[in-house]
Amino acid sequence: MTGSEEPPQFRLAYVPGVTPSKWVRIWNERLPDIPLTLLQLPAPEARDALRDGAADAGLVRLPVDRTVFSAIPLYEETTVVVVPKDHVVAAVDEVTREDLADEIVLHPLDDVLDWDRLPGRPALERPATTEDAVELVAAGIGVLIVPQSLARLHHRKDLTYRPVTDAPVSAVALSWREDATTDMVEDFIGIVRGRTVNSTRGRSTDRTAGTQAQPKKQARGASGTGGNGGNGGRRKPPAGKKPQGAKRGKPKRRS
The missing domain is CATH 3.40.190.10 (Periplasmic binding protein-like II)
Incomplete structure (x- = not known):
């Protein structure tokens, strides 16, 4: 070098x-x-x-x-709606876009979801970032729909989130x-x-x-092949033993 x-x-x-x-x-x-x-x-x-x-x-x-x-x-990530903990959505396990029709849904400029139509009512302005939108949710200005990992990343004790079953996914x-x-x-x-x-x-x-380091090649049919690492190979069973999952013969019919 x-x-x-x-x-x-x-x-x-x-x-x-x-x-x-x-x-x-x-x-x-x-x-x-x-x-x-x-x-x-x-x-x-x-x-x-x-x-x-x-x-x-x-x-x-x-x-x-x-x-x-x-x-x-x-x-693929689950898509969730972020809401205050005292919001009505917090009382259910999941929601649809139609359930959010009357909500102001914030749409940050860095949104990563591919919307054909954003649900709910639009805010007067789009927040610059997802983090800014989370702050607005905490202030009671609207709700936010994001991938679950972003909801976790910007977690606050006064907020929670629920899955949106028919939203686009990331x-x-x-x-x-x-x-x-x-x-x-x-x-x-x-x-x-x-x-x-x-x-x-x-x-x-x-x-x-x-x-x-190059992987060692082994002749087809050689003994000791196997190891199930990464390529789905299977180890040969010991002599005299049946491999797991082998089919058994039909039981003899009782007289």
Whole structure:
């Protein structure tokens, strides 16, 4: 390595409400010599960071521009309405958009939900951010519909939330620039998909030394195959024993 070369690092952008701690912990266990830097950014800035190369991958909200980015959908969030604890909605388990028809529904400029039509009555002005909208809910000015993770992120003791069963949902995905699918991006994909260290793409590497551990190939039919890590392989049962779930013969008919 020359003095002008920077040491390897992996830069992961993530949007508010997403919690990457589990995947970061696994990365640090598998690749301790490659620091993982977290960049918490608003949704538009996270996409810009991926596009400009300021981040190697990102945990973002869909949709993304598929002509530029690759994306692996991870999960969809429950959509909830945030209300004061003494609000009538707090007395029920869930609501529909029609239940909110008479409410002032705040619509922040950083809203991440794809509405065809916002329920309720609009406020006179749109709050700049979701955090500002939460403050307005606490002041009794209206209610707010957001993904559940954002309701938790901006939690207040005087507010609560309930699911909105027919509202749009927000999907979270791992995304990266399609023309920048590096080995480190592949490593993080493997972690997010639950692959083990020895699976095909779940590599455990020492890139600071320029080496890469390759998975061992084994001849088809060789003994000792298996291990169920990441690829759905099954271990062979011990000789003389039936595997679990094996079909049994029909019982003999009693005379």
